[in-house]
């Protein structure tokens with residue numbers, strides 16, 4: 001999985017590319033958290049346009065980022081999910097927590 | 102149709118992607134919808150990831166995956182000779198995870214249960230775990 005990070009003020013935009021599973025979840029988490037802490041980020045946008053697969057390891061990573069952003073008083077938004085990603089997000093109840101667009 | 106494959110691989114995380122791709126390619130021999138194929142790949146990813154990170158938890162071991170087609174039904178069996186599960190019903194509960202250091206969602210078994218038609222978990226502490234799941238696919242192509 002590849003990821004590019006862009007900052008717009010206090011908002012971080014993470015664009016993911018590839019398959020999000022246990023083999024890369026920890027690395028994605030560390031990179032995002034480092035950026036959040038280094039640049040006083042408050043809001044997080046995750047762009048899933050190029051994510052063609054995600055399993056429950058990805059769900060764990062998303063819940064972790066949601067908790068972090070919430071603790072900082074910010075908002076988290078996930079955009080452009082595929083039907084496969086949508087289905088597992090729906091099942092895990094994330095729709096009630098995180099904003100989707 | 103009747104067919105099967107049997108694959109074994111070491112418990113490395115990079116094999117998670119390989120295993121789900123192999124199972125998907127195998128199942129694609131049937132008339133199968135995009136959604137059914139995704140359901141199978143996601144469930145395989147859950148079972149194989151569990152074998153690698155929970156069953157062997159960092160130690161090297163062998164994961165075996167068997168896929169079988171009979172008629173329109175796909176059966177997937179994932180087994181490890183790892184630590185085993187002491188309380189299977191507890192482990193299968195939604196949101197239950199015993200990993201405290203990692204960000205596990207505890208949704209793996211719930212995914213397998215909802216994306217497949219049947220799920221059976223056989224496990225013995227110190228012996229290993231075998232997960233068997235089936236899904237009848239291409240229902241709309243029947244008759």
Ligand SMILES: Nc1ncnc2c1ncn2[C@@H]1O[C@H](COP(=O)(O)OP(=O)(O)O)[C@@H](O)[C@H]1O
Pocket residue numbers: 056147151152153155156157181183184185186192193197198199200205206207208209210211230
């Ligand atoms: N192959 C396995 N070997 C040993 N323990 C397992 C295995 N598969 C699952 N488990 C146990 O069942 C629990 C729940 O699994 P799961 O629903 O996939 O959630 P998660 O992987 O996020 O912890 C795990 O935390 C682990 O304790």
Ligand SMILES: [Mg+2]
Pocket residue numbers: 056147150151208209210
């Ligand atoms: Mg799991």
